[in-house]
Amino acid sequence: MEILLFAHLQETIGQSQLTIDMPQCTVGELKQWMASNYPNISLQQVMVAVNEEFAIDATVIQPLDTVAFIPPISGG
């Protein structure tokens, strides 16, 4: 599973991308995994996109999917 990180998440973790060995899971489960493996990040207000589509906590992620953690945006 590819995890893409942006903005403050990228800076706190020190990487823009993580490759993790993860079986099929939900977005909510992946968030919990991230929170326990990276206790210094805050996932509050952070949205998740699976394969470039916004997802909810119940969305199921397959092992080969690309998941992006999307902090509050500020384009324009």
Added chain:
Amino acid sequence: MFEITDKPIDIEQVRGKVVSRNAGAITVFIGTVREMTKGKKTLHLEYQAYIPMAIKMFEQIAKEINERWSDAQIAISHRIGQLEISDIAVVIAVSSPHRKVAYEANEYAIDRIKQIVPIWKKEHWEDGTEWIGDQLENIPYPTGTPSLNKED
């Protein structure tokens, strides 16, 4: 029609993308880097994007616009990387047969960019830096994700 670039945006090139013989109006919105925000002085900004998804969301915005105003055409270019005060961050061009639609659709586009397009801005102030989330203050999402239909 949609572009994320780390080079300065050529306004005329974006306008040219929506030129049409049926158009009687083209609106061009230019978003620029502001120096003062609530009394704080910005030295420069840094923009970051999730490029493939940002382009998809631009296409989503164009789809929404065409559902509302079927004869409007839209082009958007957004810059990323380091930008200085007064630099152009975004250019939105909309053409339509009549001016009202060109104005309305253009404003709709910038509002939606701030809701659904994964682009981030880092403020570099005199006394530090911060990633800004406009959504944090302006746009709560009760369902956990931004609606892909503004009416929802």
